[in-house]
Amino acid sequence: MVVITEARHTSPEVGEGWKGSRCNVIATTPTTLHDLLHAMGMKTDEPLGDSNFSVPVWRVRAGAVLQHEGARSEFVHVVRAGTFKCLKTSEDGYEQVLSFAAPGDVLGFEAVCRGRHVSSVVALEDSTVFMLPLRDLSRWRQLSPALDQALQYALSRQLARAGEIAEMMAAVAAEVRLARFLEWLSNSMADRGQSPWRLYLRMSRRDIASLLGVAHETVSRSFGALAEWGYLKVDNRSVEIIDAAGLHACTRSTRGMADEAPRRPAAAGRHRAAVAMAA
Amino acid sequence: MVVITEARHTSPEVGEGWKGSRCNVIATTPTTLHDLLHAMGMKTDEPLGDSNFSVPVWRVRAGAVLQHEGARSEFVHVVRAGTFKCLKTSEDGYEQVLSFAAPGDVLGFEAVCRGRHVSSVVALEDSTVFMLPLRDLSRWRQLSPALDQALQYALSRQLARAGEIAEMMAAVAAEVRLARFLEWLSNSMADRGQSPWRLYLRMSRRDIASLLGVAHETVSRSFGALAEWGYLKVDNRSVEIIDAAGLHACTRSTRGMADEAPRRPAAAGRHRAAVAMAA
DNA sequence: CGATCGTTTGACGGTGCTCAATCACCGTGG
DNA sequence: CCACGGTGATTGAGCACCGTCAAACGATCG
Numbered sequence: 001m002v003v004i005t006e007a008r009h010t011s012p013e014v015g016e017g018w019k020g021s022r023c024n025v026i027a028t029t030p031t032t033l034h035d036l037l038h039a040m041g042m043k044t045d046e047p048l049g050d051s052n053f054s055v056p057v058w059r060v061r062a063g064a065v066l067q068h069e070g071a072r073s074e075f076v077h078v079v080r081a082g083t084f085k086c087l088k089t090s091e092d093g094y095e096q097v098l099s100f101a102a103p104g105d106v107l108g109f110e111a112v113c114r115g116r117h118v119s120s121v122v123a124l125e126d127s128t129v130f131m132l133p134l135r136d137l138s139r140w141r142q143l144s145p146a147l148d149q150a151l152q153y154a155l156s157r158q159l160a161r162a163g164e165i166a167e168m169m170a171a172v173a174a175e176v177r178l179a180r181f182l183e184w185l186s187n188s189m190a191d192r193g194q195s196p197w198r199l200y201l202r203m204s205r206r207d208i209a210s211l212l213g214v215a216h217e218t219v220s221r222s223f224g225a226l227a228e229w230g231y232l233k234v235d236n237r238s239v240e241i242i243d244a245a246g247l248h249a250c251t252r253s254t255r256g257m258a259d260e261a262p263r264r265p266a267a268a269g270r271h272r273a274a275v276a277m278a279a
Numbered sequence: 280m281v282v283i284t285e286a287r288h289t290s291p292e293v294g295e296g297w298k299g300s301r302c303n304v305i306a307t308t309p310t311t312l313h314d315l316l317h318a319m320g321m322k323t324d325e326p327l328g329d330s331n332f333s334v335p336v337w338r339v340r341a342g343a344v345l346q347h348e349g350a351r352s353e354f355v356h357v358v359r360a361g362t363f364k365c366l367k368t369s370e371d372g373y374e375q376v377l378s379f380a381a382p383g384d385v386l387g388f389e390a391v392c393r394g395r396h397v398s399s400v401v402a403l404e405d406s407t408v409f410m411l412p413l414r415d416l417s418r419w420r421q422l423s424p425a426l427d428q429a430l431q432y433a434l435s436r437q438l439a440r441a442g443e444i445a446e447m448m449a450a451v452a453a454e455v456r457l458a459r460f461l462e463w464l465s466n467s468m469a470d471r472g473q474s475p476w477r478l479y480l481r482m483s484r485r486d487i488a489s490l491l492g493v494a495h496e497t498v499s500r501s502f503g504a505l506a507e508w509g510y511l512k513v514d515n516r517s518v519e520i521i522d523a524a525g526l527h528a529c530t531r532s533t534r535g536m537a538d539e540a541p542r543r544p545a546a547a548g549r550h551r552a553a554v555a556m557a558a
Numbered sequence: 559c560g561a562t563c564g565t566t567t568g569a570c571g572g573t574g575c576t577c578a579a580t581c582a583c584c585g586t587g588g
Numbered sequence: 589c590c591a592c593g594g595t596g597a598t599t600g601a602g603c604a605c606c607g608t609c610a611a612a613c614g615a616t617c618g
Contacts, residue, residue, distance in 0.1 A: 094533035098442045112435035156391035162441030163377045169448045170492040213449040254373035
């Protein structure tokens with residue numbers, strides 16, 4: 001039913017000559033619709049008579065580009081395993097990260113209304129994705145109400161997440177932005193059944209900085225600050241949340257307010273006097 | 280088919296006692312599916328046999344709350360006329376604006392996955408919306424492929440817009456953020472067939488500031504700067520774009536680059552200075 | 559006309575952006 | 589085995605930008 005004509009992708013325009021210039025996105029053995037629905041978080045695995053679906057699964061190596069901004073879009077991807085970042089590349093080469101994607105997330109749906117991808121998608125680690133051909137999508141949704149419902153739910157989540165990302169970027173202080181990001185990541189881990197305390201960041205500091213709208217040096221400093229506050233233990237990309245309540249309190253610092261002093265004089269009182277405001 | 284049980288809404292938790300405490304959201308005469316599809320931008324008005332659809336239309340007065348954050352969601356709204364702002368209210372009362380909605384936009388779909396609204400929606404002017412009952416939505420989509428397609432397109436647009444908003448907020452300089460916002464607004468106007476040059480802002484400076492993640496005074500100053508640059512003519516909420524090319528050049532200022540120097544302190548420099556460099 | 563809110567402008571202080579240097583971690587090749 | 593770039597992370601110094609506080613000014617509505 002679905003003919004895979006091309007099993008090789010290269011990344012000429014975005015990551016010109018990315019690490020390992022061959023076979024970064026390759027087809028593997030297809031799987032069932034049931035598997036797809038399970039990955040999308042559908043608990044109710046109704047028997048759904050259509051078992052003749054054959055859903056292509058592709059393997060994406062770390063650093064490989066799954067979707068090219070501006071390219072004609074032919075597939076909607078659903079993350080099966082791994083992590084991705086979505087980004088827009090400015091003409092001066094700056095990469096603006098828009099979001100991170102984890103298993104169950106839908107990638108490339110923004111292209112439905114234009115036929116071309118509006119952002120690039122890059123794998124942050126070796127990952128696998130389901131490939132849903134755009135031209136068959138509406139037919140598939142008609143054939144399988146379960147798939148249709150799963151897609152609507154996923155899109156709804158995606159929309160809700162966009163609001164959460166805006167909340168992160170809107171914070172005044174850089175540490176608050178990072179705290180919100182880490183809490184969001186922690187909640188994502190919990191939703192996925194993994195430990196919300198021990199995080200391993202698949203993305204670089206620069207990627208986080210881009211998402212949060214700050215300089216990457218500021219992200220480094222903010223990590224140091226949150227660690228010094230006693231909320232985190234940071235070792236490169238391994239982050240352990242020590243004081244979730246304190247981190248959450250740090251999250252609640254909004255623009256135009258002066259009530260909350262994120263003071264945590266736990267360690268040696270060397271942290272800067274950001275708390276020396278009104279009584 | 281659709282029973283409207285309650286024709287009055289008040290806004291107890293969000294805008295406690297908003298201007299005019301009665302009948303701010305009221306039902307009016309229903310309309311046809313064809314009308315809904317037209318408002319959603321579907322050019323291909325196929326006859327679609329189901330003319331027995333009766334789509335409720337409600338009227339929302341300026342300042343009225345259409346959706347309450349945290350409230351159980353029973354409807355997905357499609358803007359028919361007017362303008363809205365979507366926002367999250369922090370516990371300290373700060374309003375974080377997430378997006379603005381114009382005719383054709385879908386409101387409240389983020390609630391599909393949780394059953395509760397994740398953000399509030401407030402009318403910025405007297406407006407009208409289509410009410411699509413959530414419990415009937417999937418059935419309606421099955422009955423009318425045209426409605427289904429229109430919804431998918433609208434959701435795709437919405438997702439793409441989220442990326443654009445992130446791009447606005449990520450800019451370093453405040454004037455760049457405002458320039459990107461104005462260009463986005465201008466493009467929205469053009470898509471809607473209205474003049475992209477003469478804009479009337481339905482939202483306050485504070486709302487814009489919240490969306491862009493800056494202080495509202497900074498928005499005022501940025502308006503002044505863009506006007507002094509010669510890109511705009513600003514009169515309170517009436518904005519006229521004088522030099523679209525210059526405004527667009529201002530838009531292209533990304534983090535980590537040193538190309539631009541929009542320094543034009545004196546009013547003598549009349550023509551665009553952004554083209555002069557790039558050497 | 560007065561009250562309230564929105565907008566603008568000013569002054570000041572602090573945060574974070576920029577430019578650097580340093581260190582740690584790799585994979586490569588001598 | 590250790591030099592050798594290359595990338596990412598951390599830290600420091602300086603200064604411009606913007607957030608905060610404050611006070612006019614203007615618009616809108618009762």
